[in-house]
Amino acid sequence: MSDSPFEKTGNATWAQCPGCGHWFHISNALMEMKNVDLICPGCGKEFPPDDAAEVVRN
């Protein structure tokens, strides 16, 4: 990542549901709350952030 303040960087974090594979947009604050499960908008599965199939952080 560049240190330049003029280069654009993303700000959205995504998680992938381990049940149905649906990607959804989550806040970093939620990712950091290890005691709060994510809820997949695709299938309704509830799972801890660490159980996400994949996470793309920004």
Added chain:
Amino acid sequence: MNDLRSYLNEIDNAIFRPDQPVSVVQEITALQHVMAARNANPAILVRQPRLPDGGISDMPVLTNLFASRELSAKALGIDDHRQSAKALSALSSKAIPPTVVDAADAPVREIVEEGDAANLLALPALRQHEGDAGHYVTCGHVVTYDPDTEIDNMGIQRLWVRGPRLMGCYMLETSHNMVNLRKFWARGEACPVAIWVGHHPAVEMGAQSKLGYPESHWGVAGGALGESLRLVPSVTHGEKIMVPADAEIVIEGFLPVDRIEAEGPFAEFSGYQGPQIPNPVVEVTCVTRRSDAIYHDCGSGLPDHLVPDNMGMEGFIYSLARQASTSLINVHVPVSGRRFHAYLQFKDPRPGEVRDAMMAAISFRRLKAVFAFDEDVDIFDDRQAMWALATRVQWHRDVLKLDGLTLAPLDPSAPATGRTITKAAIDATLPPAARPGHPKPMAPRNRVSDEAMAAAEDLLSGVDMTDWPA
């Protein structure tokens, strides 16, 4: 007595009523998108909302009620929507105290469903956009109270229907409802809450006025309506939380202590999806409603959502900036800028006044940029605003960048880390004339005479232009 029904009767010819079933899953919202793209803004009353299971709800869905600026202003008794800023800035001084009525005189008490009989899934709540977490109550006025003073607070917050008696509730950390919730939780107590849906649009807009804390919203809502608002004690909380007797639906419950769960994603006012975030939940104790209740939805990120909010912002910004400059004559928060932009209009400002007023306005947390224009620019026409920016601004001279100001909530371009942003104030006003009555030291704008314009209007009146090239 004015309520949602009396208002719908008033605007009967401005309501689109599809004859066929329309799904609560995206289809009703899609109607709003198509209408917004065509700049057609009737209210939409869906008499046969099709539920996800294919059944038809007995409860009609009303949406797009606020999409028209003209109609929304008229609902508040403002004949010209362009005068909303001044009118709404004065609203809090026109409060009318509410009146308490018996439950027997409250239409919203015609049906009372307590405990296991309460069923949020019976409401035709919409799943508006792709990627939304589920079905949301989008026009629920969430009422809490300050446990220290017992003064109420009220705000529209998105509510995710997660089960028959469970909702996720988006509460901005800085909102007054969140302040109340924190106070209850600090005492180890669940926060009592009631949520009302559906009333005369003047009540809904008045209830959203930006007030101090703690300060009751009921009087301002009544002032907006022009009559005392009829309230009834809630079933669950009694006189601790009053609700409008003439609302369509009331949902009551508690926000249990420290119960934080994932809520969202939800397509937001910005036109982008808000992320899944940690939020409190509402455990529902009771639902009351009219026997023939109308479910009021608000199309998120559409004019239906932005118009009433932005009109309220105009009043608030006018109050802020007018204190800094009496040459400020109007404010517009354009739908094109969502809630992030404000246009300020000046008449003969003295040197420095435009910047003074812009600094006052930019302190409003929701704004990212303010723009200053002269009185000859129609601030309700984005094309004219862009023309003035293109022709009256020198960027080295007329742009102020202000670092370290509060973050506009749900700004999709905000940095991933940090709690402040840089805002901008852009002065597109002309330099002052040397003396009052003299021309300003700028080239005059192109124009034709009033007579020629009138003749052109006359020539084209009645001409069908629908097949002309865009």
